[in-house]
Amino acid sequence: MSNGMGLGGPAVESAIEAHGLGKRYRRGWALKDCSFRLPTGRICGLVGPNGAGKTTLLGIAANLLEPTEGTLRVFGAAPESAEANRRGAFLAQEKPLFRRFTVEETLRMGRELNPGWDQKAAEDIVRAGNVPLGAKIGTLSGGQRTRVAFALAFGKRPDLLLLDEPMSDLDPLVRHELMGTLMAEAAEHGTTVLMSSHMLTELENVCDYLVVIAAGGLRLAGEVDELLAAHTLLTGAKAGEGLPRDITRHTVVESRVSGRQVNALVRPDGPIDGAWQTDTPNLEELLLAYLRVPDAPPLISPSAQVTDRAGKAVAA
Numbered sequence: 128m129s130n131g132m133g134l135g136g137p138a139v140e141s142a143i144e145a146h147g148l149g150k151r152y153r154r155g156w157a158l159k160d161c162s163f164r165l166p167t168g169r170i171c172g173l174v175g176p177n178g179a180g181k182t183t184l185l186g187i188a189a190n191l192l193e194p195t196e197g198t199l200r201v202f203g204a205a206p207e208s209a210e211a212n213r214r215g216a217f218l219a220q221e222k223p224l225f226r227r228f229t230v231e232e233t234l235r236m237g238r239e240l241n242p243g244w245d246q247k248a249a250e251d252i253v254r255a256g257n258v259p260l261g262a263k264i265g266t267l268s269g270g271q272r273t274r275v276a277f278a279l280a281f282g283k284r285p286d287l288l289l290l291d292e293p294m295s296d297l298d299p300l301v302r303h304e305l306m307g308t309l310m311a312e313a314a315e316h317g318t319t320v321l322m323s324s325h326m327l328t329e330l331e332n333v334c335d336y337l338v339v340i341a342a343g344g345l346r347l348a349g350e351v352d353e354l355l356a357a358h359t360l361l362t363g364a365k366a367g368e369g370l371p372r373d374i375t376r377h378t379v380v381e382s383r384v385s386g387r388q389v390n391a392l393v394r395p396d397g398p399i400d401g402a403w404q405t406d407t408p409n410l411e412e413l414l415l416a417y418l419r420v421p422d423a424p425p426l427i428s429p430s431a432q433v434t435d436r437a438g439k440a441v442a443a
């Protein structure tokens with residue numbers, strides 16, 4: 128396993144490490160050449176447009192899908208290994224619970240299947256939503272079922288929690304509450320979380336790490352702070368045809384011209400020349416730009432880079 132030495136960073140174990148990961152379905156490649164690592168203890172947002180490959184990536188990590196090429200490791204172990212299975216929990220978009228089981232029976236099943244089961248943590252999550260323990264799963268609302276599925280995932284006390292748009296059927300108050308529970312549990316137990324979501328503002332509040340994929344390829348990976356600091360929003364007046372050289376000499380992620388005003392998100396390759404207003408983007412601005420430009424040049428920060436056997440960084 129890589130020791131995860133970033134430029135100047137301490138050695139941190141990888142919760143997930145993907146090398147040249149690819150998945151092809153009959154219609155074509157859903158994921159291609161993905162190489163990145165997620166250090167342990169991070170809350171990582173997994174972002175990308177519809178059909179980008181997020182569920183596919185999570186499915187490979189959760190051992191529901193086999194990659195067509197490349198490898199993915201969970202704490203250094205293969206996804207199908209007993210260790211990866213014991214240390215990880217996956218909450219899918221559709222929550223596969225037995226409709227005829229009561230909530231209590233569902234939690235009992237969790238207890239019987241998982242040696243490190245935490246009954247109190249699971250029950251607390253269910254009780255916080257006033258979901259009766261005796262109610263049958265089939266009689267619960269979609270949001271209540273999601274809560275039970277959350278309780279099952281948390282009760283397992285996983286080291287890695289994989290969440291695929293887990294909150295899409297919850298009302299805003301419940302989202303807020305469960306997100307708070309997620310953050311508190313993760314902070315207390317050092318859980319690593321990889322969570323796909325389209326709720327960009329919500330991610331801004333909870334994530335300290337980010338993986339962005341678009342059209343099956345990796346676009347961004349790394350610490351949120353580092354990724355934000357690597358970008359600059361430029362606003363200024365347009366003079367002449369095309370984008371000014373002041374902008375094009377940097378790596379341009381996205382540029383827009385409206386009337387005589389130019390707005391651009393760039394990765395500066397040196398000082399910004401000219402009369403431009405410069406701002407650091409917030410997370411939503413950064414993500415929207417990468418979502419609008421799926422073929423933007425990728426940026427993988429040192430802590431997210433994987434190395435080959437010779438210790439050389441592998442390109443994403």
Ligand SMILES: Nc1ncnc2c1ncn2[C@@H]1O[C@H](COP(=O)(O)OP(=O)(O)OP(=O)(O)O)[C@@H](O)[C@H]1O
Pocket residue numbers: 152153154156157175176177178179180181182183184
């Ligand atoms: N079982 C399958 N068979 C064939 N194609 C599939 C299958 N599952 C996914 N795909 C295709 O792979 C691509 C990636 O799908 P995936 O579900 O991973 O995307 P996603 O990023 O999770 O999307 P969304 O945000 O809409 O949930 C899409 O083009 C999808 O149509």
